Amino acid sequence: MAETAQTRYRVEGMDCASCASKIDTAVRRVQGVEDVTVSVTAGTMTVRHDGTSDLAALEKKVSGLGYAVSRLSGTMPTPAPGHQHHDCGHGHAPGDHDHSHKSAAGDEHRHADGESKDPKPIEGLHGHDHGASTGPWWKSRKGKLTILSGAALIAAYAVGHLVPSVASYAFIAAMLIGLVPIARRAVMAAMAGTPFSIEMLMTIAALGAVVINAGEEAAAVVFLFLVGELLEGVAAGKARQSIQSLAALVPKKALLEENGQTRSVPAEMLAVGSIIMVRPGDRISADGVILSGDSAIDQAPVTGESTPVRKTIDDAVFAGTINGDAALRVRVTAAAADNTIARIVRLVEEAQESKAPTERFIDRFSRYYTPAVVAVGALVAIVPPLFFGGSWGEWVYKGLAILLIGCPCALVISTPAAIAASLSAGARRGLLLKGGAVLEALGTVTAVAFDKTGTLTEGKPKVTDILGFDYPEGDVLAMAAALEAGSSHPLARAILDSAAGLEIPAATDSKALGGKGVTATIDGTLVFLGSPQAANERVLLSVDQSARIAALNDEGKTVSVLIVGKTLAGAIAMRDEPRADAKAGLAALTSRGIKIVMLTGDNSRTASAIGQQLGIEVRAELMPEDKQKIVLDLKSQGLIVAKVGDGINDAPALAAADVGIAMGGGTDVALETADAAVLHGRVGDVADMILLSKRTMGNIRQNITIALGLKAVFLVTTIAGITGLWPAILADTGATVLVTINALRLLAPVRNA
Known part of the structure; x- marks a missing residue:
């Protein structure tokens, strides 16, 4: 095979x-x-x-x-x-x-x-401009054809006014200027397996109008059709550019550092591991890690964050963001084709190819709808004159109008236009949704289960409290940092980060004591930093000191005690703190009636402390299979469940949920594995995703109402003899333009109420 x-x-x-x-x-x-x-x-x-x-x-x-x-x-x-x-x-x-x-x-x-291959399109084949959609509309082939058709129509009116005897021929000539490309395209589409195309219906209607001596209306209808198609193209191009404009954020040039010298090179030529220099005010030309420098990075073009983020050595930076106030040396971690923006653009384009259930239903519906419209038009044209003595001219005219009214373009584009605009709008602020089905499902979510570490919290501990017993708090932190210098342990990094800017004393003879702590000599004195239990073995803690440490432990914090010689100097408390927007983000969900729950493998004391602070139900000390069972239990209660986690160790629960959402800073896991991803680590973005879905589904309902409503109105007025051919074309091209413009409203930023 x-x-x-x-x-x-x-x-x-x-x-x-x-x-x-x-x-x-x-x-x-x-x-x-x-x-x-x-x-x-x-x-x-x-x-x-x-x-x-x-x-x-x-x-x-x-x-x-x-x-x-x-x-x-x-x-x-x-x-x-x-x-x-x-x-x-x-x-x-x-x-x-x-x-x-x-x-x-x-x-x-x-x-x-x-x-790459680029076969050249056949010139003048049809009314659509099938060339590149760049540049002003009037320079496109579609724009030129529309202008020419309009000019021919005006000329026909002028000729008809001056020489009435040739008016009908003038209008037929004006009509043919626009109709010939449309008819040729209709024939090509029929040969390729699509006999009931809008171009075919348009061609039949225009030629039929000529046969019944309605050449003036036929010319007007062809011109209006081209205008509608031109507006469709402009609107579709705007929707397409909304996501592609992200790629334009990445600068074309980069300052490559080699052998102590810098030179300008194309950004697309940067290899992983290259060192680039980023000057203050410049856009960063590649994803990377800072090697030297400390600067405020404006990430608004990529993440939508309103304030710059301070970044220093070992922090990750993204292509397209703007360096603030100091020069940076950055090691490139992703080639141009694989940087965060490129992957977002690529994945959103792929997501736009994925059809939502609503879109698939409308596609199936349209396959039967269009032939049915042709049949209805034929019956309207034939039955009244044949069986009820109606006028052939009148009823053929009405049948031709029904062909134009019934074209399904507006209906078929109603869903994909809205979904594409929403996917683009979401991607611009770090909400990546893997297709229309996910976008549609998010709006139905009634429960959200969150992981704790790295999802509701930052994923790394921070110093929260410094207790000075016999030494000032600043000295306690500085000496603790001296003992932890060079360590990569998360708690050690928390102390070192907190001590940044302090004068750190020199420490010698550092030794790690397994399971207890670390010792070193500072200014000739032995200094110990370790657990309260190990510290109590060296220097007896008072009742008050033990009570203060116990209170910190009850808040889910890890406490390290510092002993200098035989003196209890102080203590440092650390905890993986909630993300800055976690409380507000969870409140946004509960305000919409969505149930929230934290599922964590962490100990009950720490989890409960974080849960109480955030106002969320807590299920702690869970194994991966326990999280999966809880998700299934929620679903058995009739809830539609979204699971938010890191995309790896929450795999069973993510698989069990109706929608799996990865929380991450533009990592491969966040971009490639989940149904949706919150790229920039904001808990509030989960609520924004759900809001975006609800806005999208509301927009789709509006679009379907517009598409079918206009057709229904014009169908009734046409059969009643109130409207004719040129209003009929507005029921199709006009509705298509209205639907597309309405969908483009979704490109506006998502803001939770």
């Missing part, structure tokens, strides 16, 4: 659902093609095929329809159909089977340019 593989393409010029449908139908007829996924909003097509497929013929067929197609990748093996890409056992929304090959598809972007 031939190996299944997939190839991904960039398709230029798609601006409506009709475009995607025709391409999908044509490509599926190519031998060896098993599945096709086309995204209008992303401008991409993914083809799953076997070794018998002639990709050159496939590309020729798409370009024959008038679309510029270029291969984004070589051919790669893919999982068998139906295989879910749940490497880490993350959950998925019910019914979502459209992203089983995402990992492979993501890798496909990383191929040499030499593999």
Whole structure:
């Protein structure tokens, strides 16, 4: 059996659902093609095929329809159909089977340019501009054709006014200027397997109007059709650019440091491990880790954070963010094709190819809807004159109008336009959603289960309290830092971070005492830092001191006691503290009636202290299988459950949940494994995801109402003889434009109420 593989393409010029449908139908007829996924909003097509497929013929067929197609990748093996890409056992929304090959598809972007092909589209084939969608609209072929058609219509009116005897011929000539490209495209689509295209309905209606001596209206309808298609293209281009604009944040040049010298090089040429210099005010040109320097980084272009974040040695920085007040030396950790922004853009484009259940239903509905419209139009044109003595001219005219009213473009684009805009808006602030099914499912969530460490908390301990018994608090911290110098233990790092800026004394003869603490000599005196139990073996703690330490322990804090010689100097308390927005983020969920619960393997005392501080129900001391069982219990109560964790050690619970959400700072785990990811570690973003989903589903309902409502109104008025052909075309192209513009409102920032 031939190996299944997939190839991904960039398709230029798609601006409506009709475009995607025709391409999908044509490509599926190519031998060896098993599945096709086309995204209008992303401008991409993914083809799953076997070794018998002639990709050159496939590309020729798409370009024959008038679309510029270029291969984004070589051919790669893919999982068998139906295989879910749940490497880490993350959950998925019910019914979502459209992203089983995402990992492979993501890798496909990383191929040499030499593999790319760009077949030239056939000039003048149709009314759509299937060239690049860049530049002003009036310079595009679609724009030029629309302007020419409008000018011809005006000229026809002028000629008809001056020479009435040739008016009908003038309007027919004006009509043909716009109709010929549309008709040629209709024929090509029919030959490729799509006989009931909007272009075919348009061609039949226009030619029929000429036959019944309505040439003036036919010319007007063709012009309005082109105007509507032009507006669709402009709106679709805006939606597409909203996510691609992220890529423009990364500077094209970088200052590469080699042999003590710096030189400007293209950012795309930077290799992993390269050292770059970032001057104050410059955008950082690659993902990396700071080697030297301390600066405030403005991450607003990528994360939406309103205030700069102070970063220093060993901190990670992202491509596209802006260096503030000091020069930085950064070691590159990801090539240009794999930096955080590039991966977000790539994964959002792939997500836009994944259809939501609502979208799949409308696609199936439209397959029967369009032929039904043709049948209804034919019946309206034939039955009244044939059986009830109606006028042929009147009823044929009404039948032609029904063809235009019934075109399904607005209905078919209503869902993908809204979903694409939402995916783009979410990605711009670090909310990554793996497709329409996940986006749709999030709006139904009624319970959210959170991991503690690294999800509700920062994931690393911080110094919370310094107790000075016989020494000042500053001296206690400085001497503790001297003992921990050079250690990589999380508690040691917490002390060293807290002591930054203090004068640290020199320590010698440092020794680690397994399970107890560490000793060293400072200024000739033996100093010990360790657990209260070990400290009590050296110097007896008073009742008051023990009580203060016990109170800190009850708050879930780890306490280290400092002894200088035979003197109890003081104590330092540390704890993995909640994220800054955790309390507000959880409150946003509960205010919407969503149940929240913390699932953690940590001890009950620490978990309860954090839970009480955040106001969340706590289930502690859990094994991974215990977390999974709790998620299943919640689902058995009729709740729709989202699980938020790190994407690895919460795998069973993530798999059991309706939606698995990874919390992470743009890591591979957060980007590649879960159904959704909060890239920038804000707990409040979980509530924003749910809000975004609800806004999207509301927008989709509005779009469907607009699409079907306008058609219903014009259907009634047309049969009643109130409206004619040119208002009928507004029921289609006008509705499509309104639906697209309404969907673009979702590009506005997400803000929780």
